[in-house]
Amino acid sequence: MNIVRVATYNIHKGVQGIGPQRRLEIHNLGHAVEQLDSDIVCLQEVRLLNRREAQHFTRWPELSQAEFLAPEGYEAVYHTNAFTRHGEHGNAMLSRWPVVAYQQEDISDHRFEQRGLLHVEVLVHGRAVHVVVVHLGLIKASRARQIAQLQRFVAREVPPMAPLLVAGDFNDWGSLVQRALDATNLKTFTGARHPTYPARLPLVQLDYVYARGLVPLGVQVPQGRIWSRMSDHLPLIAEFGLPEIEPSPDRS
Template sequence: MTILRVATYNIHKGVQGLGPIRRLEIHNLGHAVEQLDADIICLQEVRKLNRSEQKYFTHWPDLPQADYLAPEGFEAVYQTNAITRHGEHGNALLSRWPVVWHKHEDMSDHRFEQRGLLHVHVMVHGVPVHVIVVHLGLIPASRARQVQQLATYIARDVPPDAPVIVAGDFNDWGSQMRHALNRIHMYAFDKAGVRTYPSRLPLAQLDYVYARGLKPVGLEVPRGRIWWRMSDHLPLLAEFEM
C-alpha cells in the first residue's frame, strides 16, 4: 500500500505581526515545511516579491518564496493571484513527484479580492494525480460562486476517472463549502477536533484537503509554539491510500 501525504498551509506571506514589531518568519517556515515530510505541499499567501518588505528586512531571501521553501529534490510551482503596490502573491505547490504541467485560472469574484486556483498535474508512482490549490474569498456569497466555478473547472479540465485533490484555505467557518464539494464527489477526512485558525488558539477549521478517487486514511494538525509563531494558520496534513 502506498500512502500519499498532502499538506496545505497558509503561510501569511512569510511575515508575522504588524508595523515595527513585525518579524520575518520565512526562514523558520523553510525548516517547518521540511518537517512536514509531505509528498505534496499546497501553499497560500506566497510572495513572489515585495519591494517594501525586501528593503525592511535585512535577511529577505533572494529567491521567490515558493522556490525558497521547496525542500531539496522538490519542484516548486507558483502562480500569482494578486498584484499589489509593492509586489505580488498567490498560490504555490511543492512536489516530491514529477510535475507534468500546470495552469492557473482567475477566481476573483469582485474587485476588492484577487483570487485564483493553481492546477498542477503530478505523476505519483506513474499515476496521474490532479492537484488544485485554492484560497477562497472572505464573503460567503463569493465563496459559493467560487466553488461553483471550481466544479465547472474540474468537469471541464480534469478527466472523470483521474484522482483529484483540492486543498487550501477555504475561509469557511461553517459547512457550506463542505456540502458544495461533497455534491461534486470531493470528500475530506472527517475527524473531530481539527482546527487550524487562528493558530495560537484554534477555533475553526478553515483549511481542508478534499479528494476524489483517493481513499483518505489520516489527518493531523501540527501544534505548539513553533507553529503558531510562524503564521496565523496551522498547517493541515492529510494522508491518502493510493
C-alpha cells in the same frame, strides 16, 4: 496502495506582526515545510516579490518564496493571484514527485480580493494525480460563486477517473463548502474537526484537503508554540492511499 502525504498551509506571506514590530518568519517556515515531510505541499499567500519588505528585512531571500521553501529535490510551482503596490503573491505547490503540467484560473469575485486556482498535474508512483490549490474569499456569497467555478473547472479540466486533490484555505467553517464539494464526489475527513485558525488559539477549521479517487487514511494538525508563531494559520497534513493501477487482462 501507495501512501500520499499532502499538506496545506497558509503562510501569511512569510511575515508576522504589523508595523515596525513585524518579524520575518520565512526562514523558520523553510524548516517547517521540511518537517511536514509531505509528498505534496499546497501553499497560500506566497510572495513572488515585495520590494518594501525586501528593504525592511536584511535577511529577505533573493529567491521567490515558493523556490525558497521547496526542500531539496522538490519542484516548485507558483502563480500570482494578487498584484499589490509593492509586489505580488499567490498560490504555490511543492512536489516531491515530477510535475507534468500546470495552469491557473482567476476566480476573483470582486476587485478587493484577487483569488485564483492553481491546477497542477503530478506523476505519483506512475499515476497522474491532479492537484488544485485554492484560497477562497472572505465573503460567503463570494465563496459560493467561487466553489461553483471550482466545480466547473474540475468538470472541464480533470478526467472523471483521475485521482484528484483539492486543498487550501477555504475561509469557511460552516457547511457551505462541504455540501458543495460532496455533491461533486469530493470528500474530506469526517468526524472531529481539526482547528487550524487562529494559530495561537485554534478555534475553527479553515484549511482542508478534499479528495476523489484516493482513500483517506488520517489527518493531523501540528501543535505548539513554534507553529503558532510562524503564521496566523496552522498547517494541516492528510494521508491518502493511492490505489495501484490494475494490469489489463491478457487477451491472448
